[in-house]
Amino acid sequence: MAGGKxxxxxxxxxxxxxxxTNQKLSxxxxxxxxxxxxxxxxxxxxxxxxxSKQSGERVITARSIRKVRADCLAKFxx
Amino acid sequence: MSESARKKQRTTSHNSExxxxxxxxxxxxxxxxxxxxxxxxxxxxxxxxxxxxxSGSRRTPNIAIRTPGTAARTPRGGPTTRPITARRxxxxxxxxxxxxxERAARTPGHNRRRSGRIQRETPRDTLRNLSRVLARTTQAVxxxxxxxxxPRNPALDLPDIEDGPDLIAPRLSxxxxxxxxxxxxxxxxxxxxxxxxxxxxxxxxxxHSLEFGRRALSEDPRIMFTTRVSERFADLxxxxxxxxxxxxxxxxINRRPTADQDQLLDEAIDEVLDDTTTEIRALTGRRDGRPxxxxxxxxxDMDEPDEPTFRFTIPPxxxxxxQEEAPQDLDGYEDAGMYAGLGVQPDIIASDDxxxxxGGGEMLGWESDDNEGxxxxxxxxxxxxxxxxxxxxxxxxxxxxxxxxxARTQRKETKISPLGxxxxxxxxxxxxxxxxSFAKAQGSKAKIDQDTLAVIMSTTxxxxxxxxxxxxAYSQHAKRKVIEQRDVIALMKRQRQITATNTCFSLAQKMxxxxxxQELRMEPLPKLKGGRQKRKxxxxxxxxxxx
Numbered sequence: 001m002a003g004g005k006x007x008x009x010x011x012x013x014x015x016x017x018x019x020x021t022n023q024k025l026s027x028x029x030x031x032x033x034x035x036x037x038x039x040x041x042x043x044x045x046x047x048x049x050x051x052s053k054q055s056g057e058r059v060i061t062a063r064s065i066r067k068v069r070a071d072c073l074a075k076f077x078x
Numbered sequence: 079m080s081e082s083a084r085k086k087q088r089t090t091s092h093n094s095e096x097x098x099x100x101x102x103x104x105x106x107x108x109x110x111x112x113x114x115x116x117x118x119x120x121x122x123x124x125x126x127x128x129x130x131x132x133s134g135s136r137r138t139p140n141i142a143i144r145t146p147g148t149a150a151r152t153p154r155g156g157p158t159t160r161p162i163t164a165r166r167x168x169x170x171x172x173x174x175x176x177x178x179x180e181r182a183a184r185t186p187g188h189n190r191r192r193s194g195r196i197q198r199e200t201p202r203d204t205l206r207n208l209s210r211v212l213a214r215t216t217q218a219v220x221x222x223x224x225x226x227x228x229p230r231n232p233a234l235d236l237p238d239i240e241d242g243p244d245l246i247a248p249r250l251s252x253x254x255x256x257x258x259x260x261x262x263x264x265x266x267x268x269x270x271x272x273x274x275x276x277x278x279x280x281x282x283x284x285x286h287s288l289e290f291g292r293r294a295l296s297e298d299p300r301i302m303f304t305t306r307v308s309e310r311f312a313d314l315x316x317x318x319x320x321x322x323x324x325x326x327x328x329x330x331i332n333r334r335p336t337a338d339q340d341q342l343l344d345e346a347i348d349e350v351l352d353d354t355t356t357e358i359r360a361l362t363g364r365r366d367g368r369p370x371x372x373x374x375x376x377x378x379d380m381d382e383p384d385e386p387t388f389r390f391t392i393p394p395x396x397x398x399x400x401q402e403e404a405p406q407d408l409d410g411y412e413d414a415g416m417y418a419g420l421g422v423q424p425d426i427i428a429s430d431d432x433x434x435x436x437g438g439g440e441m442l443g444w445e446s447d448d449n450e451g452x453x454x455x456x457x458x459x460x461x462x463x464x465x466x467x468x469x470x471x472x473x474x475x476x477x478x479x480x481x482x483x484x485a486r487t488q489r490k491e492t493k494i495s496p497l498g499x500x501x502x503x504x505x506x507x508x509x510x511x512x513x514x515s516f517a518k519a520q521g522s523k524a525k526i527d528q529d530t531l532a533v534i535m536s537t538t539x540x541x542x543x544x545x546x547x548x549x550x551a552y553s554q555h556a557k558r559k560v561i562e563q564r565d566v567i568a569l570m571k572r573q574r575q576i577t578a579t580n581t582c583f584s585l586a587q588k589m590x591x592x593x594x595x596q597e598l599r600m601e602p603l604p605k606l607k608g609g610r611q612k613r614k615x616x617x618x619x620x621x622x623x624x625x
Contacts, residue, residue, distance in 0.1 A: 007590065007594065008508050008512075009504075012502060012505065015501050016501050016502075016504065016542050017545070017546060018499070019495040019497065019501035020496070020499075020501075020543050020547070021497070021546040021547075023549075023560065023561050025561050026560050028597055029561055029562060029566055032567065032582070032598065033549075033566055035570075035586055035589055035590060036545065036566060036573075037538070037541065037542070037545075038589045040541055041509070041513055041516060042516045044513075044537065045520060049521075049522040052522070060523075060525075060526060060530055061529070061530055062529040062532070065530060069533070072537075073540055076541065076544070076545075078544075078548035078549075078572045078573060
């Protein structure tokens with residue numbers, strides 16, 4: 001993808017997950033977690049785009065994201 | 079004439095075994111005899127109903143011969159031709175009737191050919207013909223006597239199975255009179271809209287519509303406290319703040335204006351103090367944003383033991399469960415709110431994000447000792463100001479990065495997870511890049527400004543919190559200490575991201591660059607395929623059990 005290196009800082013993501021779980025991670029979990037996050041973000045952006053269009057805005061605004069994020073989070077709750 | 083008659087006689091004599099003595103008679107008698115022998119010429123309508131070449135159809139009354147050539151091929155005038163007409167008199171068997179009708183329908187152009195006869199060829203006519211034919215032979219059906227119902231299976235009539243004669247035949251209609259019995263399990267029938275006349279002592283309260291007045295949507299208490307954490311004022315009122323000092327107005331809680339005069343004085347004083355003390359602190363290089371620290375030197379001798387309990391009551395912007403670190407965390411928010419409310423430019427809030435924690439380790443220890451010396455009123459007001467959405471206070475400048483102390487601004491914003499661990503959230507640039515690409519792919523304008531990014535970042539943090547909880551739950555359920563890929567896969571299955579058509583790898587192929595994909599694929603491959611599917615399925619079952 002864009003950017004010469006990897007898509008995301010793996011160490012940072014691992015640290016985030018570790019901090020939120022207090023558990024160890026197996027070797028490549030972070031990739032899957034990032035995949036999940038990417039899907040989430042995609043969904044969020046998509047919904048926000050729809051919401052912003054509905055309210056007549058042209059770009060995705062903070063308001064539209066605030067509007068949809070609860071739903072998106074609920075959708076991605078396990 | 080006679081010749082022709084003879085010819086005919088000759089021809090017929092082959093088949094019909096015309097009596098030999100007929101030759102002795104006059105031609106007239108011959109003719110008459112012939113007329114008796116030869117069946118009357120059949121109306122073409124009947125032949126048309128048979129709808130086909132006369133010959134050959136005898137063999138297969140069932141099968142319609144559609145090709146005209148077959149009829150031509152059969153020898154004309156063969157021995158079969160003659161008796162056919164007699165045989166054709168009436169198709170009696172249902173098979174034949176059906177076949178005839180079918181053939182009539184299938185013959186191409188049969189309508190055109192027999193255009194004059196179409197009216198007579200209706201199925202009704204066929205049926206009428208049939209009825210005429212059948213009428214001779216059928217008799218009216220006499221309803222035979224109903225045979226006795228066969229006796230019950232004697233195997234059922236075992237002596238010990240006694241169902242007895244006392245079974246009552248079930249009624250097939252609803253007994254309307256019994257419907258209002260108390261023991262009836264049926265619901266009461268709908269009442270008429272006109273109330274029946276009732277005695278005076280009957281309470282008719284329930285007979286009327288029980289609908290209460292509805293609230294406007296804006297006043298609905300369920301909507302009042304919804305998603306925004308900043309609007310969670312219910313907690314504020316529940317825990318410790320005396321309610322008469324605040325009033326609920328719409329979605330916000332305002333302070334009653336009567337107390338404001340004193341408050342303004344306090345603020346003015348505080349402002350002056352703040353201006354001086356911030357510089358002092360900048361010189362000393364301390365890293366803290368606590369107003370109590372500011373006032374430490376001034377009001378430091380007052381001790382208020384109940385202050386921490388108040389601090390617990392204010393919910394933070396990020397949902398932080400109440401733990402040891404929580405109070406300090408809250409202090410940070412409180413500060414932000416206070417500065418916003420008072421219009422002071424603080425130098426201590428390193429980040430521009432409103433919901434990031436200030437907490438650094440040494441700072442926490444330091445300030446936990448001396449959070450005294452604060453006016454209780456002022457404290458309450460500050461708490462309130464922090465919690466009220468800052469957009470309501472138009473005069474307040476945003477607490478941006480500090481104007482002094484450049485070393486502090488370099489500090490990366492760290493957050494504290496619900497479990498009490500510090501972490502840094504994903505770099506904003508990466509999130510922005512990702513979001514931009516998604517927005518582009520989605521078709522809308524791929525512009526994400528600062529505010530939007532901030533919201534996305536906070537949403538990201540929430541997402542990872544939730545994800546962490548879920549992953550912990552899954553791995554602990556499997557009695558593991560390590561979070562493995564299966565956990566994530568189980569999670570994604572529950573999110574319905576992985577379905578039968580959408581495997582984990584197809585998703586990864588879509589979303590991830592190649593090097594990550596390779597790494598992802600490298601590990602599970604050796605033990606993959608057979609075991610993995612089963613395991614996945616098992617896990618999902620287990621999850622469902624868990625709930």
